[in-house]
Amino acid sequence: MDTTKIIDSRGAACPGPITDLARAYRNSKVGDILELWATDKGVRADTQAWATKTGNEILDVKEDPEKIVVKIKINKR
Amino acid sequence: MTMKKVLIIGGGGGGLILANHLDTNEYDVTVVDKSDQHFYQPWFLYVAFKGSKRKISKPIGELIKPGVNFVKDEISTINLDEKKAYGSRKGIYDYDYIAIATGTVPDPDVIPGLRQVYEEYGDYHTNVWNSEKLWSHVSKFKGGTIAIGQASPTCKCPPSLLEGAFLLEEHLRKVGLKDKTRIVFFTPFPRAYPAEPMNKVVEPMVRERGIEVMPFFDVDTIDVQNKTITSLEGDSLKYDLPIVVPPCRGTKIKIIPETVQDEDRFIKADKKYMKIAGYDDAFAIGDCNTLPTSKTGVTAHLEAMAVSEIIQGRYAEFNGRINCPFDTAYGKATFVIADYNNPVAPYPPTRVKHMMKMTMARIYWMTLMGTADPIFEQFFKFTRPEKLNKKYATSE
Ligand SMILES: Cc1cc2nc3c(=O)[nH]c(=O)nc-3n(C[C@H](O)[C@H](O)[C@H](O)COP(=O)(O)OP(=O)(O)OC[C@H]3O[C@@H](n4cnc5c(N)ncnc54)[C@H](O)[C@@H]3O)c2cc1C
Numbered sequence: 125m126d127t128t129k130i131i132d133s134r135g136a137a138c139p140g141p142i143t144d145l146a147r148a149y150r151n152s153k154v155g156d157i158l159e160l161w162a163t164d165k166g167v168r169a170d171t172q173a174w175a176t177k178t179g180n181e182i183l184d185v186k187e188d189p190e191k192i193v194v195k196i197k198i199n200k201r
Numbered sequence: 202m203t204m205k206k207v208l209i210i211g212g213g214g215g216g217l218i219l220a221n222h223l224d225t226n227e228y229d230v231t232v233v234d235k236s237d238q239h240f241y242q243p244w245f246l247y248v249a250f251k252g253s254k255r256k257i258s259k260p261i262g263e264l265i266k267p268g269v270n271f272v273k274d275e276i277s278t279i280n281l282d283e284k285k286a287y288g289s290r291k292g293i294y295d296y297d298y299i300a301i302a303t304g305t306v307p308d309p310d311v312i313p314g315l316r317q318v319y320e321e322y323g324d325y326h327t328n329v330w331n332s333e334k335l336w337s338h339v340s341k342f343k344g345g346t347i348a349i350g351q352a353s354p355t356c357k358c359p360p361s362l363l364e365g366a367f368l369l370e371e372h373l374r375k376v377g378l379k380d381k382t383r384i385v386f387f388t389p390f391p392r393a394y395p396a397e398p399m400n401k402v403v404e405p406m407v408r409e410r411g412i413e414v415m416p417f418f419d420v421d422t423i424d425v426q427n428k429t430i431t432s433l434e435g436d437s438l439k440y441d442l443p444i445v446v447p448p449c450r451g452t453k454i455k456i457i458p459e460t461v462q463d464e465d466r467f468i469k470a471d472k473k474y475m476k477i478a479g480y481d482d483a484f485a486i487g488d489c490n491t492l493p494t495s496k497t498g499v500t501a502h503l504e505a506m507a508v509s510e511i512i513q514g515r516y517a518e519f520n521g522r523i524n525c526p527f528d529t530a531y532g533k534a535t536f537v538i539a540d541y542n543n544p545v546a547p548y549p550p551t552r553v554k555h556m557m558k559m560t561m562a563r564i565y566w567m568t569l570m571g572t573a574d575p576i577f578e579q580f581f582k583f584t585r586p587e588k589l590n591k592k593y594a595t596s597e
Contacts, residue, residue: 135472135521136493137539139359139395144493146354146389146419150433151464164544166397173391177417178434 225268314423344381345441
């Protein structure tokens with residue numbers, strides 16, 4: 125079964141949520157779903173650029189008053 | 202009444218600041234470190250890229266206030282349920298409160314080929330001897346491609362990576378080798394500096410100085426024979442001189458229960474009180490914890506101050522404040538400033554800030570003893586990130 129891993133980067137401004145995502149990527153496998161939680165507004169553009177570069181897929185981006193949630197599917201490792 | 206025992210593992214910035222802020226009339230305070238020397242790590246940069254010979258270590262025994270005990274021992278196991286730490290040399294330590302402040306451990310073995318590069322060339326991040334080794338290569342370099350960067354995203358002091366590239370460029374220009382050299386700065390992040398507002402400030406300098414940037418470059422393997430670094434993202438980079446800061450991990454100490462550590466052995470602690478998940482008497486301070494902030498001396502310092510208050514029964518919390526000095530070379534510097542609620546401010550580099558960074562290096566030993574606290578308080582007050590963000594807001 126595919127696993128969903130939550131990466132809680134709320135509050136991280138520097139180096140920021142992309143650090144946690146890149147770290148989780150290293151420890152992930154094809155089929156994994158990563159859910160990145162962040163407050164840093166830059167997370168939308170950064171995860172999009174990251175997904176394009178690495179060949180992975182952004183499934184969904186949601187924003188609520190406390191956080192931005194980016195759901196990513198690992199297609200390539 | 203017997204005094205409560207506070208056991209501090211690690212006599213780096215975090216551990217010593219905590220020890221020096223506890224009342225030794227009320228608490229029995231012991232610092233345990235595997236080394237009896239404390240190093241001023243920010244200076245590793247100047248050893249590696251300027252060949253600085255400044256003495257950057259002092260005996261831990263001279264950096265603690267009277268009444269604090271120091272033991273040289275390497276802790277191998279900590280049992281949080283039994284409240285005991287086990288040393289490899291001197292035996293068993295029990296405690297009422299424990300603070301783990303063991304910093305990070307470089308791990309060059311997770312990347313094929315990196316161990317060989319690390320041993321041959323050193324780096325500018327892990328210890329003074331590796332910085333000296335790197336300087337011996339940098340100072341003998343005759344031209345070609347220098348690949349410089351961090352192997353993986355987890356690294357202490359985010360600005361220091363690009364500071365290395367800036368100082369390297371300054372050195373090469375000074376010795377007249379700039380035209381014969383290609384400097385390629387590789388980074389696992391989307392741009393030269395991970396936090397966008399600060400990237401806007403430094404990127405023009407990166408460009409102007411002809412430093413090439415390879416973003417999204419997370420080192421996967423190094424082929425030493427063919428002098429090529431390949432990234433997880435599928436790019437490759439040929440080098441003549443490799444300067445690769447190895448990935449770092451949390452602590453080697455076996456902690457019981459093991460669920461308090463993440464997959465890279467960092468210790469899970471809550472972001473305001475630094476309490477280890479599930480324990481009221483155990484804290485993780487500084488680089489060894491999982492707080493969503495940069496791994497820097499300043500954060501270790503502020504976390505330690507908050508923990509000292511909490512242990513002494515007063516309310517305190519850490520607000521995520523970062524304050525990383527950023528040497529942009531040629532005598533200028535800036536600071537990366539943010540906290541949990543405010544993004545990084547686009548704070549421009551100036552000569553005065555460079556002087557402040559250099560002054561910090563001189564008064565560092567005082568900051569460990571707590572005698573510089575009033576200076577810090579004033580500085581932090583005047584440079585609150587919300588203030589700076591307003592003042593330096595870009596037009597968009
Ligand atoms: C090149 C460079 C530049 C930097 N520049 C800056 C800067 O300008 N500003 C800034 O704020 N920060 C800077 N930093 C970061 C800063 O040095 C660290 O974040 C800071 O030292 C962290 O403090 P710490 O107490 O968490 O860990 P450390 O200072 O690393 O101390 C950890 C201590 O624990 C001991 N230890 C480890 N394991 C054990 C064990 N099992 N048993 C006993 N003892 C143990 C070690 O011997 C060590 O003394 C820089 C770092 C580097 C490498």
